[in-house]
Amino acid sequence: MYKYLSYVWLALLLFVAQVFLLDNISIAMWLRPMLFPLIVLLLPMELRTVWVLFVALGVGLAMDLAVGGSGLYTASLLPLAMIRSTLLYATTGRYVEHSDQTALLPRLAMRQLMLYVAVAMLLHHALFFFLETLSLASLSTLLLRIFASALLSTLIALPVTRLFIAKIAVK
Amino acid sequence: MQRLIEFIKRIYLVLLFLLMEGVALWYYATATPYNEAKILSRTTAVGGFFSGMVTDVGHFxxxxxxxxxxxxxxxxxxxxxxxxxxxxxxxxxxxxxxxxLNMDNIHYRYYPSRVTSMTTNRQRNFVVLDKGAEDDIKPNMGVITPDRKLVGYIISCSRHYSVVLPILNTEFNIGGRLADNRSACSVHWLGDSPHYVEAFDLSTYANPAVGMAVEASSERLPDGVIIGHIESFEHNAAKTAYSARLKLATDLSSLDNVLIVENTHYGEIEELLKTTEKQRQK
Incomplete structure (x- = not known):
């Protein structure tokens, strides 16, 4: 149980940062960084998908309640929980063994890890912004929002991921 | 039975995911009328084809x-x-x-259309019509029956279909007036019976009577569009106005052919209202 304490702290930190800081920063209409998907992405890859799904459900619901998302945050986060093992394999070529006792993420090169985070962020943001607008009428604006926001989210996620993985590796 | 349990064990993760995602999407879709209408107009592009075939038989x-x-x-x-x-x-x-005869200067344009699908058994009902953006249909156009009874107004369009917010939707509000003496009121559906709506804030000097017709009073619609007829009326608690129960002029559950009405001056009126509002705020 103790080994999951770092993940709880990370989740709380990212949740507070998202709700009280990132959601209140108004840089441009098409720029909306989102860090909370990291809570799901950085969970131990060895953790069974069913638990990851429940964590994603909890995080999504908490976000929906905190910012009035009406299910939008949950609906966009659940698929990420479902596909993250496949995504890791597609971006890094590393296959997750649930019987593995050593954490997989700290063993990845930082470049591989960031590629995994960047692609996951892009997919999450694409689903989130599409569900939010529910329209392809302004496709160029939608694509700009997806790519610019995913890029900014990944840039902010870089130091957070680096610090967290270093902390996990030390343990 | 054993095989079924084994099969469910194998796919339980996908089922669990589909269940959670389905509930989240359903909640999101029904959270606001905008989302509901948007999703409805997207899904009708596929569903409309099949509903259209069924309604064609009904039309015959x-x-x-x-x-x-x-x-x-x-x-x-x-x-x-x-x-x-x-x-x-x-x-x-x-x-x-x-x-x-310059048809460009005409105040109201009419587009015939047919109902593809609709609901009348929910609190927030919608009607889907078989005309969309490709047929010059735009949001905020009024929808009436061929014999000039109120249906609702368009709230969103896809290429070939449009979604109507009908009077049988608790989010729907419209101005009304008595056909006999043009006293104003506001009309709203409380979500109880699909045959009745309520008229509020009817002046105490309006002299309402049972059977009196109530017309729609809206920039989206021409004069003479009937909402319903007064079934009963009473003073409000403070006796400052009447509230009336109206029997709807049209039975929405058997709606088939409709007319979409475009007020060609609607954009100008909206623009004027916005400008006035801005000037007042300054």
Whole structure:
């Protein structure tokens, strides 16, 4: 149980940062960084998908309640929980063994890890912004929002991921 | 049975995911009327094709009734046209006179349309029509029956379909007025019976009476569109106004052919209202 304490702290930190800081920063209409998907992405890859799904459900619901998302945050986060093992394999070529006792993420090169985070962020943001607008009428604006926001989210996620993985590796 | 349990064990993760995602999407879709209408207009692009086939069969069996109604309508229009000709001293319009009628300046344009699908058993009902953006249909156009009874107004369009917010939706509000003395009121559906709506804030000097017609009073619609007839009325608690229960003029559950009405001045009115609002805020 103790080994999951770092993940709880990370989740709380990212949740507070998202709700009280990132959601209140108004840089441009098409720029909306989102860090909370990291809570799901950085969970131990060895953790069974069913638990990851429940964590994603909890995080999504908490976000929906905190910012009035009406299910939008949950609906966009659940698929990420479902596909993250496949995504890791597609971006890094590393296959997750649930019987593995050593954490997989700290063993990845930082470049591989960031590629995994960047692609996951892009997919999450694409689903989130599409569900939010529910329209392809302004496709160029939608694509700009997806790519610019995913890029900014990944840039902010870089130091957070680096610090967290270093902390996990030390343990 | 054993095999079924084994099979469910194998796919339980996918089932769990689909369940969670389905509930989240359902909640999101029904959280606001905007989301509901947007999703409805997207799904009708596929569903509309199949619903269209079913309604085509229904249309075939209702053709005698529709023909009778159209014939009656033509008769009324012919009478109106004849009266106009007599008023202006024109016997028959020749082709030059027809060409001289500038249709661009017309105040209201009418687009015939048919109902593809609809609900009347929910608190937030919607109607889907078989005309969309490709047919010049835009949000905020009014929708009425061919015999000028209120249906609702368009709230979103896809290429081939449009979604109507009908009077049987608890989010729907419209201004009304008594047909006899033009006293104003506001009309709203409380979500109880699909045959009745409520009229509020009717002046104490309006002299309402059972059976009196209530017309729609909206920039989206022309004059003379009937909402319903007064079934009963009473003073409010402070006795400052009347509230009335109206029997809807049209039965939405059997809605088939409709007219979409475009007020060609609607954009200008909206723009004027926005400008006035801005000036007032300054």
């Amino acid at each position: 069996f209702s053709l005698p009734d529709e023909n009778r109604m159209l014939t009656e309508r033509i008769a009324v229009l012919e009478q109106t046209l004849q009266r106009e000709r007599e008023l202006h001293g024109i016997d028959v319009l020749d082709s030059a006179q027809v060409a001289a």
